[in-house]
Every structure is written in C-alpha cells, then in structure tokens.
Amino acid sequence: MAKIRLIEIKHFRSIKSLYWCPGNGLNCLIGPGDSGKSTILDAIDLCLGARRGLMLSDTDFYELDVSQPILISLTIGDLPEGLKDLEHYGEFLRGYDSLLGTVEDEPRQNLETVLTVRLTVAADLEPVWSLYSDRTALLDPPKMLQWKDRTSLAPVRLGHHPKSHLSWARGSVLNRLSEVHAEVGLALVNAAREARLGFGAKAAPQLADTLAKVTEAAQNLGIPVGASVTALLDAHAVSFGDGAISLHSEVGVPLRNLGTGSARLLIAGLHRIVAETTNIALIDEVEHGLEPHRINRLLDSLGAKEEAESLQVFMTTHSPVVLRELSGAQLFIVRATPDRHDVRWVSTANEIQAAIRNFPEAFLAKTILVCEGASEIGLIRGIDRFMAAKGNPSLQALGVSYVDAAGGSADRAFIRADVFQRLGYRVAVLQDNDKTPSADVVQKFIDAGGFHLAWRNGRALEDELFDSMPADAVLALLIKAQELTEDGLVNSHIVTTSRGTSSLEQVLQEGNSGEYSRETRNLLGRSSRIRNGGWFKSISKMEAVSHEILCAHWGATDREFTEAIDRLLRWSYGQA
Numbered sequence: 071m072a073k074i075r076l077i078e079i080k081h082f083r084s085i086k087s088l089y090w091c092p093g094n095g096l097n098c099l100i101g102p103g104d105s106g107k108s109t110i111l112d113a114i115d116l117c118l119g120a121r122r123g124l125m126l127s128d129t130d131f132y133e134l135d136v137s138q139p140i141l142i143s144l145t146i147g148d149l150p151e152g153l154k155d156l157e158h159y160g161e162f163l164r165g166y167d168s169l170l171g172t173v174e175d176e177p178r179q180n181l182e183t184v185l186t187v188r189l190t191v192a193a194d195l196e197p198v199w200s201l202y203s204d205r206t207a208l209l210d211p212p213k214m215l216q217w218k219d220r221t222s223l224a225p226v227r228l229g230h231h232p233k234s235h236l237s238w239a240r241g242s243v244l245n246r247l248s249e250v251h252a253e254v255g256l257a258l259v260n261a262a263r264e265a266r267l268g269f270g271a272k273a274a275p276q277l278a279d280t281l282a283k284v285t286e287a288a289q290n291l292g293i294p295v296g297a298s299v300t301a302l303l304d305a306h307a308v309s310f311g312d313g314a315i316s317l318h319s320e321v322g323v324p325l326r327n328l329g330t331g332s333a334r335l336l337i338a339g340l341h342r343i344v345a346e347t348t349n350i351a352l353i354d355e356v357e358h359g360l361e362p363h364r365i366n367r368l369l370d371s372l373g374a375k376e377e378a379e380s381l382q383v384f385m386t387t388h389s390p391v392v393l394r395e396l397s398g399a400q401l402f403i404v405r406a407t408p409d410r411h412d413v414r415w416v417s418t419a420n421e422i423q424a425a426i427r428n429f430p431e432a433f434l435a436k437t438i439l440v441c442e443g444a445s446e447i448g449l450i451r452g453i454d455r456f457m458a459a460k461g462n463p464s465l466q467a468l469g470v471s472y473v474d475a476a477g478g479s480a481d482r483a484f485i486r487a488d489v490f491q492r493l494g495y496r497v498a499v500l501q502d503n504d505k506t507p508s509a510d511v512v513q514k515f516i517d518a519g520g521f522h523l524a525w526r527n528g529r530a531l532e533d534e535l536f537d538s539m540p541a542d543a544v545l546a547l548l549i550k551a552q553e554l555t556e557d558g559l560v561n562s563h564i565v566t567t568s569r570g571t572s573s574l575e576q577v578l579q580e581g582n583s584g585e586y587s588r589e590t591r592n593l594l595g596r597s598s599r600i601r602n603g604g605w606f607k608s609i610s611k612m613e614a615v616s617h618e619i620l621c622a623h624w625g626a627t628d629r630e631f632t633e634a635i636d637r638l639l640r641w642s643y644g645q646a
Contacts (some may be wrong), residue, residue: 071349072102072153072223073382074114075166075184076145076173076557081132083109084406090413091171095379096372098356098396099386099413101404102436102469102573106411109384110404111227112350114384117142117189117199118350120217120224136193143188143202146223153185153219162201162213175204187215187223225350225384329359350382357389368397390430398422401433405494414493425489429473432490436469437642438486442501445531447472448609450500452616453635463643470642480507484515491518498523498641502530521641523634532606533595535620538628541585544594546619548577551598551605554614560605563597 079088084106099107116124128134146153147166153159165174165181177183188202199220201213215223285298351372357365373381374396387393393401401416414435416422425432432438435549441447450465450472458464473490475483484507487497498521501507516522536544551560561574572593580590598605606612624632 071148071150071380072146073148073167074118074144074350075147075182076171076186077110077114078141078143078145079110079113079411081135081138082140082142083130085109085113085411086132087410088413089404091168092382092384092402092413093367093379093399093415094382095376096369096374096383096396096400097385098392098401099384099404100388100393100401100433102371102389102434105403105404105406108138108354110413111384111386113142114144114225114350115227115352116197117144117187117226119209119224120221124191126191126197128195131192139193140191141188143186145184145186147182147184147488149183149185150222153215154183159185159201161206161246162203164203165366175618185215204396205368216290221266223350225352227352246376250470256516278368282644290603292426304466332359339582349380351384353383353385355625356387357392358387362391365389365391366395374400382398388434390434393426393430393433396426398426401426403493409456412494416493419513421485422493423488425473425486429471432471432495433493434475435471435495437496437644438473438487438490439642440470440483440490440497441474442475442483443477443607444474445604445608445612446500447474448606448612448614449531449616449620452607452618453621453639454533455613457639465639465642468643475501480505483507484511487515487520491515497521497636500638501525503528504530504533521638523638526630526634530595530599532598532604534631535591535615536591536595536598538589538631539623540626541581542618543623543627544586544591545578545581546623547598547615548574548581548594550615550619554611555605560604562605563600564593567597567600568593 073094074092075091077088077090079085081087084104085182090110099110101107102105102383114421126140128136130142132138143163145166154163156163161175162185164184164186165177166172167174167181173184173186174181185201188197188200192198196213199214200211201214206213214220252503282298353372356368359366369392370373372383372385373379388630398416403414403416403546405412405414416426439447439450441450454465458467473486475486483499483501487499491497496519497515499515500523503524503526512522525531529537535547539547546562564572564574564577572590577586577590580586586594599607606615620627
C-alpha cells in the first residue's frame with residue numbers, strides 16, 4: 071500500500087524549509103525540545119488527512135510572515151492501481167529516484183511512479199489541497215484526489231486521547247476493521263424509539279403531579295392535549311449514529327474508560343490488523359501513558375522488529391527506553407538551523423548502534439560531554455549542582471548529557487565522541503592527562519568543532535584536586551575518603567604507594583602545620599586512584615567531593631585548574 075517517499079515543508083510554524091525522504095517502516099524523530107518534531111507530524115496530518123476544512127491562523131506561518139504561503143508537499147509511492155489510473159491522475163504521475171531522493175516530473179523506466187499531494191495556505195488562511203506536478207502547476211482550479219482515494223490515504227493519528235477509535239465513528243479503525251459495515255440503521259432507530267417510550271413509563275409516576283397540573287391548565291385554555299399529557303424524550307433530542315456504538319468490556323464498562331496508554335496500545339494493535347487499508351500512522355510522544363515493558367509491546371505492535379514494514383509510522387519520543395528498543399535505521403535526528411530543518415538518519419553502523427544501547431539519553435540532548443570516566447562526570451555534576459543553587463542555569467536544563475568513556479586507551483573518549491560529532495551534536499571531551507592521546511585524533515576532533523580539556527602535566531583528576539586545593543580542603547578530602555571507604559583503606563593505600571615511608575597518621579600530622587608539601591600532595595593523588603580501589607571512583611562519590619569541598623574552596627584553589635573548568639562550563643553554556 072501507499073507510502074510517503076518525500077516530505078517537503080516550507081514556512082510552516084517553526085520550519086522555514088525541510089526536505090526529507092523517510093523510511094518505509096518506523097520513522098522515530100528524536101532531538102531536543104522545540105526542534106520541530108511534532109510540527110512534522112502535524113504537517114503530514116494536515117496535508118494527507120481526509121478533511122474538507124481547516125482552521126489555521128497567522129501563528130501557523132513561519133515567524134508570523136503571511137506574505138510567504140505555507141507549502142506542505144507529500145510525494146506518495148507504492149501506489150495502488152487506482153492511483154495510477156491514467157484517466158484521473160495521468161498528468162500528475164511523476165518519477166521518484168530512491169537512490170538520490172529526488173523527483174522527476176515525468177515517470178520513466180527505473181523510477182518509481184509517484185503522486186505529489188500539496189497543501190497550500192496563503193494570507194487569506196484558506197487551505198487548498200491539490201495534486202502537483204510541474205506540467206500542471208498553472209492548472210486552475212487545481213485538481214485533488216478523489217474523495218475515496220483521499221480517505222484511503224489518510225493517516226491515523228494516535229494522540230493522547232484516541233478514544234474515538236474505540237467506537238464505530240466515521241474514520242475509526244473499527245470501521246476499517248469490519249469487512250462489511252454493520253446494518254445498524256433500523257436497529258438504531260428502534261433503539262431511540264424504545265428509549266423514548268421507556269423513559270416515559272418510568273418518569274410518569276414521579277412527574278404525576280406536574281403532569282396533572284399541565285393537563286388541567288391546557289384543558290382550561292382549550293389546548294388539545296388529549297386526556298393527559300405525558301413526559302417522553304424528545305424525538306429530535308434522541309438520535310443514535312454509528313458513533314453511539316462502542317466497545318465495552320465483558321461486564322459492560324466502555325473501553326473508552328481505559329487509561330491513555332492501554333487505549334493507544336489496543337488501537338495500535340488494531341491498526342496492524344488493517345495495515346493493508348490504513349498503513350500510515352502518526353504518534354506524538356509514543357511513550358505517553360505507558361510503562362517501559364508496555365512501550366516495548368507497543369513498538370512491537372507497530373512492526374518495529376519486522377522486516378516486512380507493512381505499516382509506515384511517524385512518531386516522536388523523549389524516552390531512552392524507546393531508543394534502546396529501536397535500530398539506528400529507524401531513528402532520525404531533527405536539527406534546526408536558521409535557514410532550514412534537517413532530518414538526519416542515525417544509521418546502522420556498529421559503533422552507533424552500540425552508543426544507542428549504552429547512552430540513549432545522549433541522543434536526546436543538544437550537547438554531549440564525553441568524560442574519561444565516572445569521576446569526571448561526578449566532578450561536573452557537583453559543580454553544576456552548586457552553580458544551579460546559586461541561580462545559574464543547570465547544564466542538564468540546557469540539554470547537556472554525559473557519556474562515560476570508561477577509561478581504556480587515551481583515544482577511546484574520542485572514538486565515543488566521533489559517533490555523536492558525525493550526527494551533528496556539540497561534543498566536548500574531558501580526560502586525564504596520564505596517558506597521551508594520538509595528536510592526529512585530537513586535531514581531527516577539534517577541527518570538527520569539538521572542545522577538548524585535559525588535566526595538566528600528566529595528571530589525573532585526583533592529582534589536580536590534591537595538588538591545587540588549599541590545605542584545609544586537602545584535610546576535608548582525607549576525611550571524606552575515610553567516610554566513603556572501608557576502615558583502614560586510606561592508610562593502606564598511602565603506605566603501599568609510599569612503600570612504607572609514610573602513613574595517614576603522618577600525613578595528618580603534617581597538615582597540622584597548615585600546609586602539605588608538594589611530595590605529600592603528589593603521594594595523596596597517586597594513593598587515591600589505585601586501580602579498583604580509588605577513593606572517589608564513582609559518579610556519586612566525586613559529585614559529593616566536587617559539590618561539598620571543591621566548590622566551597624573554589625576561590626582559594628589554583629586558578630589555572632579552576633579556569634580550565636570555567637572554559638569547559640562556558641562552552642557547555644554555549645558561550646564559547
């Protein structure tokens with residue numbers, strides 16, 4: 071059945087220009103808030119929906135500029151025979167090149183035969199639906215699909231309240247599910263009549279006094295009402311249409327009372343059954359109202375794991391659960407630039423698929439901070455929490471996400487960063503300096519717009535902390551280390567690293583003088599980061615150190631160290 075091959079949008083809401091060739095099956099749009107994802111779904115719905123009128127306003131025009139008309143064009147492929155009919159549509163048939171993602175105005179061999187449906191809205195706010203081809207561009211009046219064909223192409227939209235699909239209302243999935251529409255006309259009329267009569271029989275005893283007074287008054291005035299008036303439902307007020315027939319549970323509870331998530335799940339399953347007649351679905355925020363395990367079930371119902379791709383789905387999400395369940399082939403990143411919107415295919419490359427599984431939250435962000443390990447993530451989180459409490463904008467509120475490169479070689483963080491950089495994200499790398507990354511790898515990352523921060527002079531983060539902060543902060547670090555580790559571990563590490571020449575007691579005694587020697591600071595840095603036994607080697611531990619100790623002594627800490635972090639923060643804020 072028909073599939074959308076090409077979407078073109080101009081001057082619609084936040085979109086100045088967009089040109090996108092979607093996939094045959096599930097198309098999941100991701101990206102930061104206000105990037106235009108829902109607008110794309112609305113554009114498809116407005117252009118292809120079976121409606122005769124449309125309520126738009128000046129706010130639907132890009133930057134409220136009504137001098138430029140709204141243009142939404144959908145090029146439809148995989149056409150059923152009826153839409154290839156030369157008598158009705160011959161002059162509008164065009165050719166689509168799937169390799170180039172382009173349309174030629176005349177169909178020819180090796181190109182797919184397609185039709186382009188266009189919605190135009192000018193300053194008068196009157197919508198005009200038409201078929202489009204270059205050779206008929208000046209046709210007046212423009213020609214549109216026949217209503218039966220327009221109805222067959224209309225997408226199904228599963229919104230937050232999709233309850234109309236649980237009755238036999240016009241356009242509902244239940245009508246499309248029925249091979250033969252129920253002959254319910256006479257039954258509905260009889261039901262209305264029985265309701266009127268039944269109401270009268272039950273209401274008469276309760277209204278007897280009122281009815282008697284009305285009858286007496288009418289007779290005294292010579293108004294012919296018979297022996298007595300009665301109370302019945304007004305025939306014009308009681309009318310049943312197909313929409314009055316709805317689904318109920320075994321005990322008679324209407325299924326429209328289902329929760330939003332359950333209703334969406336059921337309706338999506340029904341649409342899979344009728345995919346041969348209704349095969350385009352639109353779902354905004356697919357996770358809405360569903361627990362993670364039910365999100366997975368809904369995605370299965372939409373054909374996420376099937377190769378046949380009988381149902382073409384356009385959906386948006388802000389849920390990492392959704393991303394983990396999908397392939398990179400089904401994900402598209404929406405990017406807004408001053409002149410146009412881009413929709414980028416994520417791809418199925420192994421390193422990208424691995425990143426989706428391990429860091430789905432990052433794909434939903436604007437800016438990615440790739441950290442060598444959990445300690446660096448904790449450091450920035452602690453500073454961010456401190457800054458936010460002082461009234462500064464939170465990094466997470468600005469769309470910054472953290473990726474843990476999990477140590478390894480010095481180039482590993484750049485391999486992680488490259489995945490996101492290729493997809494158009496702003497990316498920074500924060501790493502230790504005890505291992506030297508390849509110069510060409512670093513330069514390639516920077517040339518592509520990346521921000522790189524490494525600690526000084528071969529140091530790791532723990533070295534910087536013990537070497538840069540004042541003596542009272544070093545003492546606070548030692549106290550914190552003892553709180554966060556098992557008894558005796560801090561002393562054991564100091565003894566081991568110094569080869570028995572120092573101990574925790576000796577270090578504390580040295581601190582009583584009000585200062586620590588450069589050698590002692592160096593010893594503490596090395597002792598604190600022993601492999602598999604680091605004092606602060608977790609996000610939560612280093613976050614506490616950063617928030618409670620580093621931030622409290624920020625002004626007294628070595629300026630070269632704090633200024634390096636400031637540069638990273640300014641870049642994260644978009645100020646550098």
